[in-house]
Amino acid sequence: MLNADEICIRLEHDPGHVDRLAIVPRPDQAILRARGGTSVDLRLGRWFRSFKPSKSSEAKLWLEPSAAAPPLDADLGDLPAERQWAPPARDAMRTSEHFVRFGANFVLHPGRFVLGVTMEWLSLPRTLSGYVSGKSSLGRHGLVIETAAGLHPGFSGCLTLELANVGEVPVAISPGMEICQIFLHRVEQHECDDPGTFSGQRKPAISLPKRDAIFDRLRGAEPYSAAALR
């Protein structure tokens, strides 16, 4: 795990350096070094995404072949089988976005869950990975942030945060406040073409896991096909 000095060294590398870490806006390195910890605090951004009440009895957390998902003008009969597998719903259909300006609050009521986003945009080199963790000072008030989310080498974008109030009173959160922390680890350099599904986004992202052909086969959703496993 990187300590504060090692993190600062990576933040100061020139563009193009293989170990360069970018965090924008930049954290105050004097504070980072003075604190001497092993993490970087990140701030809450201004975009949130909450789930809409729905008529559906459930939300399946896997991809289904769905007639509703393809474009409106698609003729399903003409689509190859693999193309008929598509996300069951666009983000907008199940969730609502909210923008909270600096100085205003978002109130999270007990038992409620919302997606937030870090104000900072991170760009990890291929030589670093990490994980996001909540801050205990907030957790003690019932605000749970993230659940051991991994940061993959090469990730670039703002981090989506899963925020839940497991306490008994409503909690107010406000853009710009320190909301979570990241810990960073050195990894062996490797080529990675897929740094993560959500790379490069400034708003909270929501998506389902990638299609899992083995899972589909296990539940009898589709006959085995080699193409599906690719």
Add this chain to the structure above:
Amino acid sequence: MGEENAASQLRLSSARRRIDAFIEQIDVLAASSFPHDDGRAALAAIRKHCKDLQADLDLPVGVRTDVVDHLCLNLLDKVDKFTAILGFILRSTNVRNPFELHYIVKKLVSRALDGDVSLLISSEWTYVPFTYPMSVDQLPDAILIGTPAPESGNPLLIPLAGHEVGHSAWRMYGCSPLYARMANQAVKEEIDRNKEAGKALLEAAPLKALDKDRVINQCAGHVMEQLEEIFCDLFGLYLFGYGFIAAFDYLLGPGGHVRGLDYPSDDQRMAILVEAAGDKVEGALDLRLDAAMAAHWTVAAPSLADKAGAEIVDAVTRSMVPQVRTDLFARLQSLGINPPQQHVIDNVLQAFERGEPYPERVELGEIVSAGWHRLRALDLAPCRGADEEEKRGNRSKSYKVLADLVLKTIEVAEYHDRIAGHA
């Protein structure tokens, strides 16, 4: 008399219902989630005016019918006008809009207009580029910027707002009286110089030579209209630099739209922008243009009836452009505004190429110009993908990432200003 009174009472009742319903709708809208205070403030100003209109309808029985009619007509006119604004305010709260733009655009516009303004950025379904100056007496300091709804999340179109704000600057800087006399004199000289077109123009007037002054005034009016449009283009160019030309090219290229005498043709406008952005003209901005900027635009000819007039008006407009450009650029410079700096644009562009927002405080024009340079490069680069659909998907994703990088860099600028206590 009794019938007239009854008719007036019914008309008043209808008017009261209209204004009551309108105020009720304002109150419903006020409960919306406003991303910034300006929308709510605009709503409050309109509501206050509507309450005054509502109070005007409290007339004693027996008031003259023509008074009632006048009041009702005035009210209906206002309600019609406000309805469009209300729709605009409602759409300004939609999350498809890039709300990060508000602070930095407002700051830039306030500096350029040398005063406090309130700003509403919305998205329009009936958007026609460059024809959206919506202003209301009750919102004198409000600047309304409408972007095309299908691309409302695209921050690279915001330079076009520079043109709309230019109309406010034209009024605020007192340009009409400044150039009107010059325009009139220049038209006279051009008619004398260009004998053929001048003769054709005067002969087309119903009273021929006797009508000369009217024809000259009419031409000078067209010149002033054209100059205002060009002033607005140059205003946008100064604030947004390359980003303005690129956005102009994106939405209007390759030109060829039908033209009247009040508007310079699209190709003329583009040529004026390119000249003002070139490095060989005195007072130019020295912007790095790319191949698309040098591309030919379709020439839009005026109708045959307007041909002689267009020849005179276009020539006079062309002759006055350098003066307008010099005055405008000097004015903006005196307000402490600099055009986008190429070396800063290059730095921001390098950050975008690395897939990072730019971490320093830079100007909006520099951010969007870098964004446009990056977009042009993406347009020309081959896209990865096993088939056409995957390539399209990857290209689409790269555009979205770029939009996010631009907006995050804009947010970083606001962050720095707030930290420094300048916001």
